[in-house]
Amino acid sequence: MPEGDSVFRAAAQLHAALAGKELLATDFRVPRFATLKLGGWTVEEVVPRGKHLLMRVAGPRPQDRLTIHSHLKMEGTWQVYPPGGRWRKPGFTARCVLRTATADAVGFSLGVLEVVPTAEEDSVVGHLGPDLLGPDWDLAEAEKRLLAAPDVPIGVALLDQRNLAGIGNIYRCEACFLSKVHPAAPVSAVPDLAAMIMDAKVMLGANLGPGRRVTILNARGMPVGRSEGRPPYWVYGRERQPCLKCRTPIRRGVLAKATGTEERDIYFCPTCQPPPEGT
Numbered sequence: 527m528p529e530g531d532s533v534f535r536a537a538a539q540l541h542a543a544l545a546g547k548e549l550l551a552t553d554f555r556v557p558r559f560a561t562l563k564l565g566g567w568t569v570e571e572v573v574p575r576g577k578h579l580l581m582r583v584a585g586p587r588p589q590d591r592l593t594i595h596s597h598l599k600m601e602g603t604w605q606v607y608p609p610g611g612r613w614r615k616p617g618f619t620a621r622c623v624l625r626t627a628t629a630d631a632v633g634f635s636l637g638v639l640e641v642v643p644t645a646e647e648d649s650v651v652g653h654l655g656p657d658l659l660g661p662d663w664d665l666a667e668a669e670k671r672l673l674a675a676p677d678v679p680i681g682v683a684l685l686d687q688r689n690l691a692g693i694g695n696i697y698r699c700e701a702c703f704l705s706k707v708h709p710a711a712p713v714s715a716v717p718d719l720a721a722m723i724m725d726a727k728v729m730l731g732a733n734l735g736p737g738r739r740v741t742i743l744n745a746r747g748m749p750v751g752r753s754e755g756r757p758p759y760w761v762y763g764r765e766r767q768p769c770l771k772c773r774t775p776i777r778r779g780v781l782a783k784a785t786g787t788e789e790r791d792i793y794f795c796p797t798c799q800p801p802p803e804g805t
């Protein structure tokens with residue numbers, strides 16, 4: 527599952543390569559849209575919405591407005607090549623090819639690829655909660671949605687994109703650590719939910735530029751430890767390594783699968799984030 531920052535960066539790269547450009551040829555390699563051809567249409571913009579990518583294209587008539595909607599899921603990626611450039615991924619994994627005079631954009635192993643009228647975008651992203659990296663960001667609304675199911679484990683609730691959009695497994699583990707809350711603890715047990723959400727937002731926001739992802743930030747919210755040899759994360763992927771605050775070995779576990787989420791590993795410090803009773 528991608529994190530919102532990956533999708534944000536992918537959208538920025540695609541927007542830079544495609545916005546304002548006329549499509550010379552398109553190839554949708556999914557059965558439902560295999561016969562759709564958008565040659566002659568113009569890419570207006572590429573925007574992220576949570577973990578979803580929306581490419582808005584305009585056709586020859588004013589009423590022709592379509593949105594190419596994709597979701598990367600686990601393995602998906604969009605890559606931009608010079609026209610006719612050699613792909614770095616196997617051709618059989620390509621799901622969408624968009625050709626312009628200056629660039630080819632290719633979507634590989636996309637978890638979702640569909641084309642909808644732009645006026646009906648809500649049918650594919652309308653369920654999303656406030657986007658941590660989006661213009662619609664609304665902290666109070668995100669908090670309200672999380673608190674609407676107070677008994678759900680916070681680690682599950684943070685991944686549920688209907689509550690707030692953009693958090694993947696890395697940021698949910700890191701946000702729980704910073705709040706000293708075990709991911710299995712219920713939403714209602716988080717002492718300062720707004721602070722936890724804002725920690726996630728600040729970490730995501732610090733990773734919109736180039737370079738590897740780092741969640742360890744200084745007081746000004748700037749990443750530290752982007753250099754090699756320093757851990758990029760507080761807990762994520764650090765099983766058995768010492769907690770950076772108390773030296774206790776970090777543990778890995780699994781949270782129960784919940785509706786709309788995938789079962790993913792959690793990482794936590796058993797001292798800083800004591801597991802709730804009964805787990």
Ligand SMILES: [Zn+2]
Binds near residue numbers: 769770773795796797
């Ligand atoms: Zn610790």
